[in-house]
Amino acid sequence: MKLTYKGSCHCGNIRYEADVDLDAGTGKCNCSICWKRRYWGAIVKPDGFRLQCDEANIADYQFSSNSVHHRFCKTCGVAAFGHGYIEEIGGAYYSVNVACLDDLDPAVLAEAPVQYMDGRNNNWFHAPAETRHL
Amino acid sequence: MAKRTYKGSCHCGKVRYEATFDLDAGTTKCNCAFCINVAAWMMSIRPSSPRCRWNIWMAATTDGMKDLSRFAISDGRTEQLLSVDSILSMRQMHCISFI
Numbered sequence: 001m002k003l004t005y006k007g008s009c010h011c012g013n014i015r016y017e018a019d020v021d022l023d024a025g026t027g028k029c030n031c032s033i034c035w036k037r038r039y040w041g042a043i044v045k046p047d048g049f050r051l052q053c054d055e056a057n058i059a060d061y062q063f064s065s066n067s068v069h070h071r072f073c074k075t076c077g078v079a080a081f082g083h084g085y086i087e088e089i090g091g092a093y094y095s096v097n098v099a100c101l102d103d104l105d106p107a108v109l110a111e112a113p114v115q116y117m118d119g120r121n122n123n124w125f126h127a128p129a130e131t132r133h134l
Numbered sequence: 135m136a137k138r139t140y141k142g143s144c145h146c147g148k149v150r151y152e153a154t155f156d157l158d159a160g161t162t163k164c165n166c167a168f169c170i171n172v173a174a175w176m177m178s179i180r181p182s183s184p185r186c187r188w189n190i191w192m193a194a195t196t197d198g199m200k201d202l203s204r205f206a207i208s209d210g211r212t213e214q215l216l217s218v219d220s221i222l223s224m225r226q227m228h229c230i231s232f233i
Contacts, residue, residue: 010171010172032145033145036145037173038173038174040173063146076171078171078172079172099170
């Protein structure tokens with residue numbers, strides 16, 4: 001069921017609202033950036049994401065094809081969300097870090113289905129052989 | 135598994151370090167607010183380890199660390215690392231993790 005969550009970084013400089021259906025699935029990936037960050041994301045359409053803070057507090061990290069903006073707080077470093085444009089998943093999107101959704105019961109989050117992606121081998125639509133470390 | 139020396143780095147490579155530890159000695163995950171936000175997975179190293187202390191300090195003094203506005207070491211552990219240009223910088227120094 002799609003619900004509206006508030007999300008934030010640790011220090012509170014980044015704040016947003018996002019309409020997320022956790023039952024529709026979350027994602028973990030073994031690509032270079034997701035693994036370093038141990039990122040756990042949920043995809044939302046741009047109209048389901050509303051930034052509620054000053055964008056000046058948010059850094060932007062891009063690499064390689066620069067197709068994704070990996071955003072993080074300039075103060076506490078927490079990577080609360082990202083956004084980009086990837087044709088294969090429907091174009092423009094936002095990704096919220098589900099570990100940054102406020103007031104979310106850990107037991108509810110633990111029940112959310114997880115799709116694993118083998119980004120490390122550029123095989124994004126298949127799960128890697130090892131996922132336990134993600 | 136015996137102790138091994140690992141190289142660690144952030145994604146962009148500005149933070150680099152070496153750390154020596156035995157993974158079989160145990161890693162740590164925590165549900166505090168910050169650890170949840172960054173999905174921290176940590177390996178603690180004894181502050182008395184001169185190698186650990188030296189290597190962290192050396193990492194902090196390389197050119198790549200100019201972006202870090204504040205970096206304090208006490209008893210061999212990173213205590214403060216603020217205004218980082220990457221969450222990974224913070225997590226690696228804070229947690230001495232990543233293998």
